[in-house]
Amino acid sequence: MQIKNISAAGLQKWISDHTDFQLIDTREPHEHEAYNIGGILFPLAEITKHLSEIEKEKPVVIYCRAGVRSQIAIQRLQEKYPFNNLYNLVGGTEAWKKTFGNI
Template sequence: MKSITATELALLIENKNDFQLVDVREPEEHDEFNIGGQLIPLGEIAHQLHKISTDKPVIIYCRKGIRSQIAIQRLQDKFPFTNLINLVGGTEAWKREFRV
């Protein structure tokens, strides 16, 4: 499974690289704190495939990096996604790295 750190993601954002950012947490978690991107909760991701890009990197995140790993596994097990990247440590790592 491909992965990215909070620092690497921040550089992609800063450099305006073309990628999709997907938050697989629940709406209330997203509302409390997020690093941007589109909210597609883990329980809905299989029904929202049309929202996930196949032609650019897709960085998936959650609070600690576990649900995002599960989302990637589920998607790769059923569909030929090769562009999915897990944010290691999720929003918790982002908060630690950038003292948010």
Template sequence: MKEISVQELKEKLDKGEDFQLIDVREDFEYEMSNLGGTLIPLGGILIEVEKIDKTKPVVVMCRSGKRSAAAIMQLEQHGFTNLANLKGGILAWAAEVDPTINVY
């Protein structure tokens, strides 16, 4: 599984690169802190699969990287080849990029 670091994600965001960010956490987690990605909780990832772009890079994130890895495994079984897991999730983002973001 391809992984991307929080520093690499920050570079993509800063450069305005064309990619999609999918957040697979729950609604309450997303409301507490998010990076502006599309919210599709893990439990509904295959139900809302049409929201995920197959034509450009997609970064999948969660709290620590475990749920996003599970989401990627499910999506790859449905033909996705353009996915990268955010290593360490929002916890790594808070630790390495933005310490002011709320974590739980």
């Protein structure tokens, strides 16, 4: 099963081009409060509880701190449900901070 990836620069391009996509944060609430790049918070442990809220008709970028939890979330979703529109933010918020600094 292939996981599609998007870089921080690629995500920024989607934002500047006004691409219609959904952004999901799989970190814990305290991490989301401390630093948020605009995603909806669905912690990894609860990701499958939010199935009805995950878009199926447009790209969905899933992120975490370093890109590991988001990959796990994508694997869980793709193994059990027919998602083919999920993208992992490579390097997560750490890559975003490195590329663009703090928000």
